[in-house]
Amino acid sequence: MQIHEFQKMMCQLYFKRDSERGINGTFNWLVDEAEELGEELRKGANREATEKEFADVIAWLASLANIMGIDLEKAAISKYNFKCPKCQNSPCKCTF
Numbered sequence: 001m002q003i004h005e006f007q008k009m010m011c012q013l014y015f016k017r018d019s020e021r022g023i024n025g026t027f028n029w030l031v032d033e034a035e036e037l038g039e040e041l042r043k044g045a046n047r048e049a050t051e052k053e054f055a056d057v058i059a060w061l062a063s064l065a066n067i068m069g070i071d072l073e074k075a076a077i078s079k080y081n082f083k084c085p086k087c088q089n090s091p092c093k094c095t096f
């Protein structure tokens with residue numbers, strides 16, 4: 001499955017509810033799920049639970065993109081097209 005296929009699946013599953021909730025409410029869910037992922041990473045104990053939190057983050061990101069009318073795959077590839085968008089190298093040679 002490619003990113004655009006996942007996004008389309010999320011659209012089929014949740015678009016009506018997502019669009020009724022709106023951008024701010026959906027963004028808040030994404031933030032909550034990212035925080036839950038962070039908690040699982042800090043615990044570091046349960047790989048299956050961590051995988052589920054990764055799934056929730058990408059699901060809510062796709063939901064937000066759907067109600068914004070943004071093609072996640074197009075956006076990601078146009079910015080990160082096999083090279084770092086800042087230094088233009090692969091792998092990245094930026095100094096942090």
Ligand SMILES: [Zn+2]
Binds near residue numbers: 084086089094
């Ligand atoms: Zn770089």
